[in-house]
Amino acid sequence: MTDTVAVNGEVRRLEELRLQDFLQSFFFGAGFFETFLVTDGTPMFLERHLARLRSSLVAHAGCVRAPPPEVLTASAVRDSLRRCLEADTRLGPRFTGVGKLVAGDERLLLSFRALAPQHERTQREGVVLDALEDRCYRRGDPTLNHKSVSYLRQYAHLGRGTAFANEAGELCEVANGNLFFLVEDAVVTPPLEAPCLPGIIRAVLLEEGRLGGRPIVERPVKRAGLEAVRGCVLTNSVGLALAVPRLLGRELPESHALAEQARAVVWEHARREG
Incomplete structure (x- = not known):
């Protein structure tokens, strides 16, 4: 995080912030956050992020x-x-990196950080997901439809290549994004009840409705049915769309092409939305 932040629109130095101004967020996780890509000084999909936050x-x-x-x-x-x-x-003014909004305690905190050192490599190579966590997600849990600062459940698995599944053996999401699977003649993403976060890029792709000529649909994806999956993409608001070349030990040869198609759709929506 950089030293310059804003609190309710007032530009501040990070060291000037007082813990007592963020007590409910800090002690009880009573707040929400949004992370978004800033390119050349312009925040991507800001209106969508604010709508989800509100x-x-x-x-x-x-x-x-x-x-x-x-x-x-x-x-x-x-x-x-x-x-x-x-x-x-x-x-x-031409900053390219990551912006973050945290809302709670009657304050909106805006902060910034650089892109991760591995950002470009991850864009090229994708992300391998070879670990499965099936003990902490339960179908219909509404808390996971909101990006709360009570984030330990996901944070503990960041960078570990973990996919989350619910008690029914259905894939839900990953710690930092949504999942799309190429299954037969459709691109499938888990429904919100899985549960998963209503991701911004997820919404963009669902609105597009098709990817590579195939319909994009919401339906459960069973762990036991992954042999039918030929490709997988991880989406979030910083990486946008990342190939998953290997999923739980299975090589997925069509993931990179699917991710390229998804990124093209996302950039086109971003261009239209300004």
């Missing part, structure tokens, strides 16, 4: 203290982002 705040209005509505608008966040980039010479 939806989570409304759904948990009784326990999470939302920031003022006026700071949760796209124009307000863009203005805060611009002023942060201008204030920090290590960022600069």
Whole structure:
């Protein structure tokens, strides 16, 4: 994380923040966050991220203290982002990296970090998923449809190549994204009840409706039925669409082509949405 942040639109230094201003978020995880790609100073899919953030705040209005509505608008966040980039010479107006919004304790915190050192390599090579965690996801769990700062369940598996499955043996998601599977003549992604996060890139692809001439559909994907899977893509708002060349010990030869098709769709939607 860089030293320059914004709190409710006010540009601050990270060391100036006070723990007492974020007590519910820090001690109880009573807050939500959004992570998004910033390219050449422009946040990607910002309106979509803010809509998801506001939806989570409304759904948990009784326990999470939302920031003022006026700071949760796209124009307000863009203005805060611009002023942060201008204030920090290590960022600069042409910054490309990662932005993060955290909402809770009546505050909206905006911060920045560089892309991971392995970002470009991961774009080329993809991500291998060879571990399965099937003890902590339960079908229909609504908490996993929100990107809460109570993130230990996922954080503990970041970088370990872990896919999560529910008690019915259905694949759900990974620690940092959604999954799409090439199965027979369709591209399949688990339904939200699996459960999984309603990811931003997931929504873009579902709206597109087709990928490589195949329909994109929501339906359960059983661990026991993975022999029918020929390709897999991991989607999130920073990597966008990453090939999964190996899934739980099975080589998937069509993953890279599928990921390239998905990235092209995502970039086209981003261009249209500005």
